[in-house]
Amino acid sequence: MAEQPKQPSADNTEHLALWGGRFTSGPSPELARLSKSTQFDWRLADDDIAGSRAHARALGRAGLLTEDELDRMEESLDELQRRVDDGSFAPVEDDEDEATALERGLLEIAGDELGGKLRAGRSRNDQIACLIRMWLRRHSRVIAGQLLSLANALIVQSERAGRTVMPGRTHMQHAQPVLLAHQLMAHVWPLLRDVQRLVDWDKRVDASPYGSGALAGNTLGLDPEAVAHELGFSRVTTNSIDGTASRDLVAEFAFVAAMAGVDISRLSEEIIIWNTQEFAFVKLDDGYSTGSSIMPQKKNPDIAELARGKSGRLIGDLTGLLATLKGLPTAYARDLQEDKEAVFDQVDTLEVLLPAFTGMVATMRFDSERLEAEAPTGFALATDIAEWLVRNGVPFRHAHELSGACVKIAEGRGQELWDLTDADFVDVFKDFLPADKAPKVRAVLSSHGSVSARNGKGGTAYDRVVEQIGEAKSAIMPLATFAGSVSDGPAYKAPGSF
Numbered sequence: 179m180a181e182q183p184k185q186p187s188a189d190n191t192e193h194l195a196l197w198g199g200r201f202t203s204g205p206s207p208e209l210a211r212l213s214k215s216t217q218f219d220w221r222l223a224d225d226d227i228a229g230s231r232a233h234a235r236a237l238g239r240a241g242l243l244t245e246d247e248l249d250r251m252e253e254s255l256d257e258l259q260r261r262v263d264d265g266s267f268a269p270v271e272d273d274e275d276e277a278t279a280l281e282r283g284l285l286e287i288a289g290d291e292l293g294g295k296l297r298a299g300r301s302r303n304d305q306i307a308c309l310i311r312m313w314l315r316r317h318s319r320v321i322a323g324q325l326l327s328l329a330n331a332l333i334v335q336s337e338r339a340g341r342t343v344m345p346g347r348t349h350m351q352h353a354q355p356v357l358l359a360h361q362l363m364a365h366v367w368p369l370l371r372d373v374q375r376l377v378d379w380d381k382r383v384d385a386s387p388y389g390s391g392a393l394a395g396n397t398l399g400l401d402p403e404a405v406a407h408e409l410g411f412s413r414v415t416t417n418s419i420d421g422t423a424s425r426d427l428v429a430e431f432a433f434v435a436a437m438a439g440v441d442i443s444r445l446s447e448e449i450i451i452w453n454t455q456e457f458a459f460v461k462l463d464d465g466y467s468t469g470s471s472i473m474p475q476k477k478n479p480d481i482a483e484l485a486r487g488k489s490g491r492l493i494g495d496l497t498g499l500l501a502t503l504k505g506l507p508t509a510y511a512r513d514l515q516e517d518k519e520a521v522f523d524q525v526d527t528l529e530v531l532l533p534a535f536t537g538m539v540a541t542m543r544f545d546s547e548r549l550e551a552e553a554p555t556g557f558a559l560a561t562d563i564a565e566w567l568v569r570n571g572v573p574f575r576h577a578h579e580l581s582g583a584c585v586k587i588a589e590g591r592g593q594e595l596w597d598l599t600d601a602d603f604v605d606v607f608k609d610f611l612p613a614d615k616a617p618k619v620r621a622v623l624s625s626h627g628s629v630s631a632r633n634g635k636g637g638t639a640y641d642r643v644v645e646q647i648g649e650a651k652s653a654i655m656p657l658a659t660f661a662g663s664v665s666d667g668p669a670y671k672a673p674g675s676f
């Protein structure tokens with residue numbers, strides 16, 4: 179049941195309303211226009227038909243459809259699905275929402291008598307609350323797979339980076355040298371946490387509201403548990419009002435989507451800066467860069483910029499949704515219809531962004547020589563001097579001062595720390611160290627020495643980073659199983675298969 183984007187079509191099929199008994203007229207054209215949601219909710223059609231099949235069986239088991247009626251109902255729903263798939267059935271102007279449209283389609287196929295029986299014991303309120311869960315659960319696996327592919331591309335780059343050192347920065351200023359791999363892996367962990375959040379969210383959303391009716395449950399002896407299992411849920415919501423009225427789980431998904439957007443935006447910002455002429459740390463592949471219509475020399479990091487820009491819209495979707503939810507009475511209100519566009523937009527945005535972004539990351543090339551040359555500059559080894567002094571018995575407060583004095587001398591001369599003479603070190607350290615000891619500080623004045631000294635758990639020493647990469651790969655395994663459990667086939671791509 180591959181999900182295709184479905185386009186509503188307009189024709190003049192007669193209006194079908196799901197109510198009418200107490201109304202003397204149909205909806206005004208203004209109301210109809212406002213009320214209409216098929217332009218965005220038609221993408222729930224496949225899930226709705228799956229729900230209808232499960233509901234029909236529940237009606238059958240409750241004795242409300244005969245065996246023959248159930249057979250004909252299932253055939254009609256199959257036919258409806260075929261028509262939806264090939265586009266011969268689509269919403270018309272007068273259909274209020276996807277449920278109204280599908281009911282019209284079923285009546286056309288099954289006839290009013292049989293088709294009219296399906297609505298018993300369910301409401302669009304429990305239906306829609308269930309459908310958004312089904313749809314999001316499926317797409318959460320696609321997005322998880324895409325996030326893992328990106329994490330994997332970063333891991334491959336980290337392995338390729340090997341022992342390459344680069345300037346580590348705080349406040350954007352040179353701080354301490356770090357391995358390029360360590361910096362890249364710092365972007366892997368947030369992405370893995372985003373996927374872990376989806377896995378965790380899935381446990382909460384794994385409950386079907388079908389059977390909650392409009393708000394209070396159903397009187398027809400239907401078995402919501404069987405419906406839940408048929409729709410891939412392991413349980414039923416335990417309160418019918420909560421089941422139909424809460425959207426915290428939609429908002430929680432929206433948070434994870436926004437957070438993933440923010441995580442990708444942070445990496446984008448690095449790539450954009452590293453890709454400038456001044457930094458020149460990284461080159462982007464032509465296939466993942468754009469040119470300028472006026473300046474022939476330009477090669478722009480548009481994917482990273484679009485990612486940074488789109489994170490704003492992902493956040494906007496979340497905040498809009500939360501604002502919609504905040505003042506609602508606790509049972510279904512029509513405001514809840516506004517939940518869908520927010521998350522549809524997030525899913526569309528991430529599903530189109532992530533493959534392009536991953537391609538850019540997988541194909542970018544670092545200039546290791548330049549990174550190595552820049553790594554120790556800007557007095558980035560000053561902490562190493564201070565810590566070497568501490569290892570030689572100098573209290574850190576003084577060690578910090580002495581190292582600062584070295585920086586001051588070098589800065590005054592327009593030099594780097596390793597340009598200081600033995601006499602300089604002897605002089606600066608004279609109150610704390612003997613003259614023969616002082617020049618030995620040179621041993622720590624290299625970025626590789628600095629990096630390998632940081633060998634505590636989580637540090638940037640090569641061995642620790644190799645260990646870290648191993649841990650990331652093990653963390654990915656269970657997450658890849660989640661991402662692979664999507665009916666359209668595995669979304670997670672193994673190493674090297676971007």
Ligand code: ARG
Pocket residue numbers: 215219275302303306510512514515516
């Ligand atoms: N289209 C609505 C939604 O998306 C469901 C319809 C519920 N309408 C109603 N009048 N109870 O939330």
